[in-house]
Amino acid sequence: MGNPHVLAIPYPYQGHVLPLMQLSLKLIDHGVKITFVNTEFIHNRIMNAFSEENNVKELINLVSIPDGMEPWEDRNDIGKLSESILRVMPGELEQLVKDINQKDVNEITCIIADESLGWALEVAERLKIKRAAFWPASAAVMALKFSIPKLIQDGVVDNNDGTILRNEMYTLTEKMPVMNPKQFVWTCLGDSNTTKIMFKLIKHTNITVKLVDWIICNTSYELEPAALGLFPDILPIGPLLSGDRLGSSGYFWPSDVSCLAWLDQQPVQSVIYVAFGSFTIFDEKQFQELALGLESLNRPFLWVIRSDTIDKKPDMLLEKMKARIGQRGCIVSWAPQQAVLNHPAVACFLSHCGWNSTMEGVSNGVPFLCWPYFGDQFINQTYICDIWKVGLALDKDESGIITRGEIKNKAEKLLNDKNFKQRALIHQEMVITGAQESGCSNKNLSNFIQWIK
Structure with a gap:
């Protein structure tokens, strides 16, 4: 055998x-x-x-x-x-x-x-x-x-x-x-x-x-x-x-690790990390509002824009934006997310609230701005905002758009309230405890491996 x-x-x-x-x-x-x-x-x-x-x-x-x-x-x-x-x-x-x-x-x-x-x-x-x-x-x-x-x-x-x-x-x-x-x-x-x-x-x-x-x-x-x-x-x-x-075992896109060097240049807890997973698609208007919202924050941001994030390529919009913001923004097509969220420069995570992203954010003690797209992401947002209280939801206006003003207001509210970061660190500690030797997750995994053998 x-x-x-x-x-x-x-x-x-x-x-x-x-x-x-x-x-x-x-x-x-x-x-x-x-x-x-x-x-x-x-x-x-x-x-x-x-x-x-x-x-x-x-x-x-x-x-x-x-x-x-x-x-x-x-x-x-x-x-x-x-x-x-x-x-x-x-x-x-x-x-x-x-x-x-x-x-x-x-x-x-x-x-x-x-x-x-x-x-x-x-x-x-x-x-x-x-x-x-x-x-x-x-x-x-x-x-x-x-x-x-x-x-x-x-x-x-x-x-x-x-x-x-x-x-x-x-x-x-x-x-x-x-x-x-x-x-x-x-x-x-x-x-x-x-x-x-x-x-x-x-x-x-x-x-x-x-x-x-x-x-x-x-x-x-x-x-x-x-x-x-x-x-x-x-x-x-x-x-x-x-x-x-x-590193990136099982990703569908190659990770651009150059963003880690850019993060090294940023002050501690200053960067807004923006990533919407593998699925979310934006129309042109919504994409533009997001871009202008990030720009209006006057903070460094790292933004993951997949090749298929938007129906039509927003090259002109992004070129003009890059000219205005210079080194303050870093845009990549896919990021090594666990390494990014673990970086001391990251202040918050603007996320679609997929479960992997949710677990990675919580495990690294990072507060969230929530922008769910479909499937289980709405339930995950409820956990983040209402049960763990480690993030804020972004609300759509009457025409179904999350406006640049909404992005700016919620980001400032989240980052100016130290309680979000404190609760995020408490939840990080809880998750780490469960994964340690005497923790529930670790015991279950050990028993499962024994059963396989």
Whole structure:
């Protein structure tokens, strides 16, 4: 009997791939062999984004299977992508496992699948391989998914398509985020057809998750005691932070590390770090308001603008702005976020509130300005602003725009009130405690590794 051999398969989005990659690197430290399965599309992006010195490729067996879509099709259409995955990937995964087990002396002994990929857990069950579900987002969102029968019973959502029947604020238990049903994870992903597809898939994963021995979640007990108390089967093992070692393992874009040298030139706690994850898209007007808002603050800022952040390239706007601000602003296409948030020059994080970004901000004691875009980001904003009280929300005006004035006012309010930073440092301390040897996350992770072995 050789080393345990784990096959890890994430949902093919940046926020899902990163934490599962970090977990895989932790398992490798304990002598576990890892085969990491991405879709071909994502696999190619990750391979192209690896830096020269990154040795993840030597540590992890990175393989890929097709997602059933043509290369040019839009994978940001989450409904279409999910249907295509379901049609093609179960058979591909099963074949992959059989091929590996024929050739490799170390057969696959365990499959860790993203909880959203319930079919992968069914494949593991068919092949009689032990299995665990990995949830990369907050326990609150998982609790919401698990509570769908209750939402149906309470007449909040329709049993057939997940549409909202009672549009009033909803909370699962007292100390959990209060949610707007319009911002449930399946209702804010696109049109009504997407809502229907995603709701059906989520209901299915509520059945497939019963096939697992472990549900592990990238969170910490200290941050989400109420959600974890509601569903004690969800075991926190987080935060799983990118860049704890090996830099950018699993990023879809190459990181521009030149921004770290620029940060070194800035005063302590002076910089506003602006990054909206891998998904957020702006129209021209909103992009312009953001640019002018940052400029009006008269503070140094580091702004990540992905190549696909905006429909039309705002080159003229940015050129003029750069001419006016000079060295006060630094703009990159992708940043080594963990290293940035850990830098003493950073004062606050203007964020889309994706869960990885939320965990990285909290773990580094950085206060937030919140600008959620879709999915679970609204619930994460509620945690940041209302429960942990480590940030402020940016509000849209009547035409749906976050104005330059709003950005300036909220940033100044956040940075002039020392309580936000103090609470951020308290939460940082809580998270670090949970990850230490005697902490809850660390104990769960150790037990999980023992189970794998």
